[in-house]
Amino acid sequence: MTAGVRRLAWVGLLVVTAALLVFGSVRDSGPLTQQDRIDAITQRVACPTCDGESVYVSRAAAAQAIRAEVARQVGDGLKTDDEIVAYIADRFGGQVLLVPRGSGIDALVWVLPVVVSVALVAALASSFRRGAVATGARSRRAQLVVTVVVVAVVGVGGGVLVARQAGQRLPLQTATGGIEDSTASLLAQARLAGPTDVKSAIELYARVLETDPDNVEALTYRAWLIMLSARQFDESLRQQAYASTITALGRAIELEPGYPDAMCFLGIVVYRDGGDAKSAKEFLDRCLERNPPNEVRGMVESLAAEAAAEVGG
Amino acid sequence: VAVLATAVVFAALVAVFVVSDGDTDVGARSPLLGAPAPAVVTSTVDDAPFDLARRKGSWVVLNFFNSTCVPCIAEHPSLVDFVADEAGRADRAEFYTVVNDDSDGAINGFFAANGGDWPKLRDDDGAVAVAFGVAKVPETWIIDPNGFVRLRIMGAVDDGVLEAQMARLRAGDQ
Numbered sequence: 316m317t318a319g320v321r322r323l324a325w326v327g328l329l330v331v332t333a334a335l336l337v338f339g340s341v342r343d344s345g346p347l348t349q350q351d352r353i354d355a356i357t358q359r360v361a362c363p364t365c366d367g368e369s370v371y372v373s374r375a376a377a378a379q380a381i382r383a384e385v386a387r388q389v390g391d392g393l394k395t396d397d398e399i400v401a402y403i404a405d406r407f408g409g410q411v412l413l414v415p416r417g418s419g420i421d422a423l424v425w426v427l428p429v430v431v432s433v434a435l436v437a438a439l440a441s442s443f444r445r446g447a448v449a450t451g452a453r454s455r456r457a458q459l460v461v462t463v464v465v466v467a468v469v470g471v472g473g474g475v476l477v478a479r480q481a482g483q484r485l486p487l488q489t490a491t492g493g494i495e496d497s498t499a500s501l502l503a504q505a506r507l508a509g510p511t512d513v514k515s516a517i518e519l520y521a522r523v524l525e526t527d528p529d530n531v532e533a534l535t536y537r538a539w540l541i542m543l544s545a546r547q548f549d550e551s552l553r554q555q556a557y558a559s560t561i562t563a564l565g566r567a568i569e570l571e572p573g574y575p576d577a578m579c580f581l582g583i584v585v586y587r588d589g590g591d592a593k594s595a596k597e598f599l600d601r602c603l604e605r606n607p608p609n610e611v612r613g614m615v616e617s618l619a620a621e622a623a624a625e626v627g628g
Numbered sequence: 629v630a631v632l633a634t635a636v637v638f639a640a641l642v643a644v645f646v647v648s649d650g651d652t653d654v655g656a657r658s659p660l661l662g663a664p665a666p667a668v669v670t671s672t673v674d675d676a677p678f679d680l681a682r683r684k685g686s687w688v689v690l691n692f693f694n695s696t697c698v699p700c701i702a703e704h705p706s707l708v709d710f711v712a713d714e715a716g717r718a719d720r721a722e723f724y725t726v727v728n729d730d731s732d733g734a735i736n737g738f739f740a741a742n743g744g745d746w747p748k749l750r751d752d753d754g755a756v757a758v759a760f761g762v763a764k765v766p767e768t769w770i771i772d773p774n775g776f777v778r779l780r781i782m783g784a785v786d787d788g789v790l791e792a793q794m795a796r797l798r799a800g801d802q
Contacts, residue, residue, distance in 0.1 A: 377757070379754065383753040383754055384753075387755065405761075503664035503774060503776060506684060506775060576682075608682075608686035610685035610719075610773055
């Protein structure tokens with residue numbers, strides 16, 4: 316077999332291997348049942364309390380809890396497999412991932428084998444050329460530099476591609492570490508803004524209500540902050556704010572009768588802004604029966620006593 | 629050049645070891661720290677409804693517990709003292725046990741024998757434990773009045789630890 320034929324055979328082998336790898340990585344394996352998905356996901360996650368076992372095989376309590384959570388999320392149908400795995404990894408840490416991530420230091424697991432493979436192929440190619448052509452020292456140096464650069468570019472580039480294709484994504488994580496724009500996050504941001512930046516807090520609650528008009532917390536706290544802000548304006552604006560606040564708090568109570576904050580704020584607003592001590596006392600008493608959180612309880616207890624004294628007098 | 633590069637890398641490594649002060653804090657790591665607490669909607673062993681999102685406005689302490697776990701039993705007197713200490717405060721922290729892989733009967737029996745009249749939350753399928761990333765009990769989590777997770781303690785808490793951590797968090801320390 317001549318050198319030319321051997322080289323052609325090696326190239327053919329490489330092309331076939333590359334084609335098989337590409338086919339294997341992009342082929343669609345078809346629809347999976349829910350149980351298939353649960354099995355596939357739990358096989359990708361390590362049991363956090365046992366050594367060398369996946370959640371799929373482990374009988375440990377923590378593994379069972381994770382399996383139940385995976386089943387629940389698969390049943391909800393709202394997340395992809397990767398997103399469910401990301402949720403588990405987000406809670407228990409990256410060490411529970413049996414398929415390493417395709418980013419950060421973990422990506423080396425994917426990148427390094429490709430780099431080594433390309434380097435080996437380059438070494439092989441170099442061995443074919445060895446002694447075949449007599450060239451000058453300068454030309455050999457240039458050839459060496461080109462080879463090193465090509466190996467580096469192809470190896471790292473190929474490795475990154477493999478990592479992106481095969482590595483575990485964490486789609487819920489952002490590169491900047493920003494807070495995702497979920498309802499829970501918006502509510503938390505509104506809560507933080509509330510005491511010092513009432514305008515922003517009202518806007519954040521309004522954004523929650525755009526997507527979730529029946530969100531009881533947003534209805535309650537937006538109404539409460541609007542009423543607090545309106546107290547510095549004229550009577551006409553205060554009256555408008557009072558009417559809209561009463562409506563919103565009434566809606567919140569209708570949606571969730573046991574929510575203490577709405578009942579408490581209703582009592583405070585009816586007493587302070589509506590001047591109706593009798594109704595206010597009733598609302599404040601109901602508020603205290605609902606075990607409000609301490610911040611709200613602190614506002615209500617003295618006011619309830621004040622309203623009771625006024626009604627009694 | 630290779631020797632110089634090796635020396636620089638080695639020196640950098642030594643510098644990291646020297647400067648690093650180790651992980652000596654009480655708090656354990658979690659991606660949830662500084663983030664809004666996961667949703668917890670469940671019921672108590674007395675069948676009262678519980679929704680963590682509705683406790684905003686209070687400091688909330690969640691203690692993941694199992695009545696057969698030795699460190700859980702060991703830390704229990706410290707928790708009883710902590711709750712008693714908090715009871716006198718206007719901004720007292722609300723304390724909840726999250727039952728981990730245990731029965732209502734065993735929980736009621738344990739608390740009847742050892743004290744602790746705070747609410748015990750059911751977590752029958754482990755959803756709350758998974759949401760917080762709790763693999764082993766005991767673990768104790770502190771959530772601030774805005775609903776953000778502020779502290780995670782893995783393992784048993786010693787006497788005075790929770791009191792000290794709450795004081796630090798109330799003072800606004802991270």
